[in-house]
Amino acid sequence: MMLIKNGHVIDPANGIDQVSDIWIENGNITGVGKFSGKAEQTIDAKGQIVCPGLVDMHVHLREPGQEWKEDIESGSKAAVAGGVTTFCCMPNTQPRLDHAGVLLQVIQRAEQVGLCNIHPIGAVSKNLEGKELTEMRELVRAGAVAFSDDGMPIWHAGVMRKALEYASSFGFMVIQHAEELELTSGGCINEGWISTQLGVEGMPAEGEDSMIARDIMLARLADAHYHVAHISTAGAVQLVRQARTEGLKVTAEAAPHHFNLTEEEVMNFNADAKMSPPLRTEANRQAVIEGLRDGTIEVIATDHAPHHEDDKRCGLSCAAFGIVGLETMLPVSLELVADKVITMSDLVAKMTSNPAKLLNLKSGTLSVGAEADICIFDADKKWTLDRSKLFSKSRNTPWHGKKMTGQVTHTLKGGRVVFSDGVVYD
Numbered sequence: 001m002m003l004i005k006n007g008h009v010i011d012p013a014n015g016i017d018q019v020s021d022i023w024i025e026n027g028n029i030t031g032v033g034k035f036s037g038k039a040e041q042t043i044d045a046k047g048q049i050v051c052p053g054l055v056d057m058h059v060h061l062r063e064p065g066q067e068w069k070e071d072i073e074s075g076s077k078a079a080v081a082g083g084v085t086t087f088c089c090m091p092n093t094q095p096r097l098d099h100a101g102v103l104l105q106v107i108q109r110a111e112q113v114g115l116c117n118i119h120p121i122g123a124v125s126k127n128l129e130g131k132e133l134t135e136m137r138e139l140v141r142a143g144a145v146a147f148s149d150d151g152m153p154i155w156h157a158g159v160m161r162k163a164l165e166y167a168s169s170f171g172f173m174v175i176q177h178a179e180e181l182e183l184t185s186g187g188c189i190n191e192g193w194i195s196t197q198l199g200v201e202g203m204p205a206e207g208e209d210s211m212i213a214r215d216i217m218l219a220r221l222a223d224a225h226y227h228v229a230h231i232s233t234a235g236a237v238q239l240v241r242q243a244r245t246e247g248l249k250v251t252a253e254a255a256p257h258h259f260n261l262t263e264e265e266v267m268n269f270n271a272d273a274k275m276s277p278p279l280r281t282e283a284n285r286q287a288v289i290e291g292l293r294d295g296t297i298e299v300i301a302t303d304h305a306p307h308h309e310d311d312k313r314c315g316l317s318c319a320a321f322g323i324v325g326l327e328t329m330l331p332v333s334l335e336l337v338a339d340k341v342i343t344m345s346d347l348v349a350k351m352t353s354n355p356a357k358l359l360n361l362k363s364g365t366l367s368v369g370a371e372a373d374i375c376i377f378d379a380d381k382k383w384t385l386d387r388s389k390l391f392s393k394s395r396n397t398p399w400h401g402k403k404m405t406g407q408v409t410h411t412l413k414g415g416r417v418v419f420s421d422g423v424v425y426d
């Protein structure tokens, strides 16, 4: 029996937000409340927040195919160091997660590593080419929990319509990387004053908005669940808000970088601030924050995208898109609470129960009987991010050297301490 005592327990799935004890037996939560009795192991969580292990529905592992950037083991370590115990991995590996065999391999390897629940997102189209649909039923049987071609948009309207129809017949969502390539290809940062100043090609906000507008029409036609990945523009937030008002099954996630940073980060040609969609203007950042505040955006997800230095130190135009995010998700997102945009409980919901609900996962709750996947953090702890200390194999973060408030102190997976005070126990 293990006891976590005196922590501020936040479990949005059960409406709990109070100082409480949690006790654990055989890997499961057996009680939440006031504990009296004897425990073999005790974690004193006084002054700390105790919440479900975080759920990140948007992660790029580079295994199979590019293990020098990240593999299932290093990605799992980065996850638990960031308080994440469940995550979804995107299909743009080599080979793609577009057939059952490769999904089963990833799941098996994840179980061997044993640090996190890892759920693959199945590819919508073969080789992510956007032309021919995968055998979606087989991917579901193999363990896929949703569908996406992320990294690439599902650009063909007919393919998108069919994908939405099939996915909804399994009760699954289609996750769109919304980017109209006719408007964005060749671009490397947001299109605007800064792209002009730097003399590089830009990606206009309309490249994101126009595809989401089309997709919402298709979601209405197919009566299906459509999910916008990494939403980054004011126009996109407004489109999703409108669709939800209409009662459509349209949901969205925002990545911490899009509500924390603006395009100014790339002013010195910083490739560690290059991602797709790009960092936008302050007005767009504020619109994403407003979407988080009013509930239009239900989920915070990292879009963790590890890249080797060689893929980043070759000039802004040629550098790969993406940043690592698992180990900075919580402190960066806590700024929303410090800025009084949302409550701590709302924030925890966007990183636990909300994504779990959208994906029909059992994770993201501290219910009695649930697996004891738990994140304990000190919301006030101040520290400075040093990228050389990341557990990820890659170092591509725009927050290197920046001050953070809030730090994970313990991560538990199935009742076992897998991370505490800076050390991963695998």
Ligand SMILES: [Zn+2]
Residues within 6 Å of the ligand: 150, 151, 152, 177, 229, 230, 276, 277
């Ligand atoms: Zn994407």
Ligand SMILES: [Zn+2]
Residues within 6 Å of the ligand: 058, 060, 090, 150, 151, 303, 305
């Ligand atoms: Zn992505």
